Amino acid sequence: MKIKTRLSLYFTLISCGALLFVLLGVYIAFYTFSKDDFTNRLSDRIKVASKLYLEADEISKDSLVQVQQQYLEKLPDEVIRVYDESNRSAFNATNGIYWKDDIIKQVRKEGQIEYEEGKRQVLGKYYKDNQGNFVIMASAIDRNFSNRTIRLGKIAAVFFVIFSTALFFAGQWLAKNTLQPIQKVVGQMRQVQSSNLHLRIQSNKNKDEIAELISNFNSLLERLQNAFELQQSFVSNASHELRTPLTSILGEVDVALDKQRTVEEYERVLRSVSTDAMHLQDTITSLMELAQVDFNYTQALLSPLRIDELLWELQEHWLIKKGQGLVNVSFSNFPEDENELIIQGNKPLLHIAFNNIIDNAFKYSAGAPVGIRFDSSHNHVRITVTDTGPGIKPSDSELIFKSFYRADHTSEVPGTGVGLYIASKIIQLCNGTIQVVSDGVLGSSFVIGFAKTV
Template identity: 30%
Template sequence: MKTRTRLAILFKLITATILLIFAAIIYYSTQESREREFYTLLKKEAITKANLFFNAEVNPQTLQDIYRSNRQVLNEVEVAIYDKDFTLLYHDAVDIDFVKETKSMNDDIYKKGEIQFDQEGWQVIGLRYEFEGNNYVVTATSYDQYGYNKLNSLLKTSVLVFVIAIAFIYIAGVFFSKKAFKPVSEMAEKAKNITATNLDLRLPSNDNKDELSELAQTFNAMLDRLEQSFDAQKHFVSNISHELRTPLAAIITELELSINKERNVEDYKTAIENSLKDAKKIVRLSNSLLDIAKASYDPSEISFKSVRIDEVLLDARQQVQRGNPDYKIDIHFETDFDNDEQISINANAYLLKVAFANLFENGCKFSEDHHSKVSIAFKYQSIQLQFSDHGIGISEIDLKNIFKPFYRGDNQKFADGNGIGLSLTQKIILLHKGTISATSKLGEGTDFFVSFPNG
């Protein structure tokens, strides 16, 4: 069942319930009012006839004739008068006698002063009447045919109006729910046309600030992120393909030249060394891609524990110098620390070592003296690291793009690289809730500033 149909039915049920309760309250109130007013009428008739009998001393036969005459055309009130000993003094029609008074009823009326009750649709009132110091019991009864006719008419009218109202409400509910959900249907149709090949399409929205506009804006924002992700993925795949194709093509070329004709041992050694160099490039690229994948995991899937920054820096230095013995790396403490907590952060030691190794390697690789230094300082609830070198520096234009994946600036002429290192480093540091920035001057060197919270 569609939501708009379900809402129309729910709207109808709620409205029907409200109408039903409203109609029931009106009917019940009218019924109570009719009964109360008729009892008041009976009381007046009883007192009036008692006054005629006692005060005006109207002949009982005359009163009975008036009753029987009126009864032909009206629902005349039948009145009976008794003394306290249950002796009948007057009755409009003893032969009819709808009430069927008893001595116990007479005593109850005399004791309470007034009673009201219903007898097979006939309303009965009994009251104590005082005349010349003596107390009498007067009963009056009648059938409110006019009142019941009005109630039946009200009931029939209420049922008819209820049925018509429900039909109208259902039709109106279906119409308005269809109209209200029309923008949703349009959004659904538009969304069906959005695929991976046309992520530039967006859902229509307006400035009403309603829920549908908010939904459209949220969906469009998601499409913006997906489009950026797809573009980044395409760019990423394109760059990887280029980075892999170049060394692989070089390896194939070296090997083909080696087997095409006989060469001396030195030529073979040169071909092997060139192929090995290109193979190492592929390995470095593969390792960098694996590290990017690890750094892109959901943080909840990455193992974090308390690690000392100085120990990770020492491991990173050892890793870099193992592959490049001529690299010189210094670790310097600007301020002393009092305990392990001051120099420790919650981190993944492997990823952090990759980030530091990239910064060390970049500092050494782009410096003629192959020298890099890191300074460690402690500030309020943070650890500050400054990676410095006196290398060739980075231009202002390149400095704005150094953290973009596969970006290669002018320094690629100075040393080989694949443009992944700094992008990976930034991703790892952000994963650890840290910050990284850089300053540089051409010909003077570069400084990378890294900060980690340790509070």
């Protein structure tokens, strides 16, 4: 069953249940009111009888009937009896309706009783008078009561059926209009395939659950797109980077085995094979590191961390690795509130990113010191890693962050071209930015920025 139909049914059932409850309340109220109203009419007749008979001392039956007909509407099969202390009726009954002594005694005891005897409704009251104590009994048949209640029940049933039908169609309309944004989202979702994961669902203007669903689905698409791209990148890079050194090794071995060589020639071949093997080892290590970072990238959770503590840890690590005086960390515009040093990030991954950038700076600085500068602004923190290498050409500024890319003048520097790519992906994951500033002649600066959480 579709959600639209289920919602309309739930709406109809709840509304009909409330309507049925109201109708039952009205029916019960009408039933009670009719009974009480008929009892009040009997009570009026008893009051008239008490006034005329008891206060006027004596009154004939005909006189009592005439007064009742003049001032009160006659009830169907109306009967009024006045009993003295001996339980004798003051009037002769032409219709033969009397009440037993037990009933009269009960009236004397309780003061008033009310009950039904078949279709007849009976009311009895006890009066004290100077001539004695009397019991007045009145009864009649409410012949219109059944007709009124049956008619009311039929009207309520018809109204309930008509209103329930109207509620169902109103529920259908309401569910359709309520779920219309979801239908649009579903229609856009159907267009997303493995070949076009770059598509995103258009968010609506309302800040409701549907907008939250769209946001989460777009985040899922982004992670899926990243996973597909990482998989494709890994396969293509691995096949390309592994094939080159293997081809070189096989070529050198084939040439060496083609004929007898001198010891010097064999040594040259072995050195060449060793160089290619070391390059192959570095490539495999880089690929494994890339795969690990890519895997963590798709699953990484961000949490608050102090960026200054991370920089102190990096300085201590590289001082141990390179020696004193080769890593210079400086701070400018240091905030007074330590909470302004907190960013959202993944500390293990950021360690990898900054280590790759610093390691890259040392490779091209030829033993010269590397500078790390921290700067804080109103909403951002900025970390700048500066080297004294040959610089980066403007044409290479964007390409160096691609996997396995190496500029033309860097062939003599060991590396695989993966470090900066990994660093850029991690910084992007932590909602940061990275850019390179260089004149292409002397020195380069990698500027990394993060938004403050406070």
